[in-house]
Amino acid sequence: MSGADRVTLELKAVQVRIPIGAGREVHALTDVDLLAIPGKPHFVVGGSGSGKSTLCSVVSGLLPSHARFAGTVSAAGFAVPELWRHRGRVVGVVPQSAMTCFTPVRRLGGQLAETVRYLGGERGPAELLDLVGLDPSALTKYPLELSGGMLQLAAIAAALAGDPPVVVADEPTSALDRGRSEDVVRLLAKLAADRVVLVATHDLAAVRSGAPDADLSVMFASRIVETGRAGDIFTAPRADYTRDLLAALPENGLHPLPHPVPDLIDLPADYRYGG
Numbered sequence: 001m002s003g004a005d006r007v008t009l010e011l012k013a014v015q016v017r018i019p020i021g022a023g024r025e026v027h028a029l030t031d032v033d034l035l036a037i038p039g040k041p042h043f044v045v046g047g048s049g050s051g052k053s054t055l056c057s058v059v060s061g062l063l064p065s066h067a068r069f070a071g072t073v074s075a076a077g078f079a080v081p082e083l084w085r086h087r088g089r090v091v092g093v094v095p096q097s098a099m100t101c102f103t104p105v106r107r108l109g110g111q112l113a114e115t116v117r118y119l120g121g122e123r124g125p126a127e128l129l130d131l132v133g134l135d136p137s138a139l140t141k142y143p144l145e146l147s148g149g150m151l152q153l154a155a156i157a158a159a160l161a162g163d164p165p166v167v168v169a170d171e172p173t174s175a176l177d178r179g180r181s182e183d184v185v186r187l188l189a190k191l192a193a194d195r196v197v198l199v200a201t202h203d204l205a206a207v208r209s210g211a212p213d214a215d216l217s218v219m220f221a222s223r224i225v226e227t228g229r230a231g232d233i234f235t236a237p238r239a240d241y242t243r244d245l246l247a248a249l250p251e252n253g254l255h256p257l258p259h260p261v262p263d264l265i266d267l268p269a270d271y272r273y274g275g
């Protein structure tokens with residue numbers, strides 16, 4: 001599939017429940033509506049266990065097999081579950097750890113070429129590396145000869161191999177230091193110029209400095225509590241949870257959250273932060 005041609009990614013009333021035995025279930029996503037468009041990366045932030053990875057998984061088709069899903073997820077004319085069969089070609093996935101998408105015993109160039117062939121992509125390995133700003137000399141290297149930052153860029157290149165109009169990245173900066181994290185956030189923002197890019201991250205600082213014009217959704221306890229321009233949310237958060245999350249950042253004084261964060265098991269339908 002070439003170009004994004006204004007493909008959008010839309011989630012409507014999405015709900016995910018994960019049974020954990022004895023009739024109990026984790027409320028991993030609740031009433032999630034989200035629209036991601038080309039031209040603007042869409043970042044999803046929130047505390048640990050708030051549902052960010054699950055949100056990525058409902059798009060990429062990587063939910064636990066026993067999870068119960070309801071709602072609509074659609075992109076490029078496909079809706080879930082059919083969308084899940086087009087991973088790589090419609091939805092490219094950037095994993096949290098780049099090492100999980102490469103074997104250490106083969107050079108990067110061969111692995112990328114194989115991925116392009118498998119997905120029927122139009123860009124060759126050198127062109128993919130160029131897209132993510134990596135020197136073509138990396139093609140002859142084994143994954144372990146690349147730095148963590150380079151390897152993460154290579155993983156983004158691999159996610160682009162099938163020329164998907166939608167790219168989903170779950171915590172793509174979690175193994176990187178601050179400078180590299182900002183580089184990766186800037187690259188993802190740049191790639192969003194002509195495709196949908198959805199990124200889950202706990203790295204608010206990297207989004208604030210690397211993509212202030214991006215769309216930002218803030219998650220708490222399986223729900224999106226607010227969505228807007230990242231820079232605006234950072235300066236004037238509307239939701240109480242966002243305000244407290246920002247106050248908990250080291251640069252804002254590390255203030256602990258004044259209200260408890262639930263474990264999401266059998267959460268009451270009307271549960272709200274501080275409520």
Ligand SMILES: Nc1ncnc2c1ncn2[C@@H]1O[C@H](COP(=O)(O)OP(=O)(O)OP(=O)(O)O)[C@@H](O)[C@H]1O
Nearest residue numbers: 018026028047048049050051052053054064263264
């Ligand atoms: N396979 C699973 N079985 C049971 N519970 C799960 C499973 N996967 C996720 N969960 C639960 O679903 C909830 C949402 O998890 P999720 O991983 O989406 O959150 P997150 O915001 O990505 O967290 P983190 O930042 O820690 O990765 C959490 O309570 C988590 O414990």
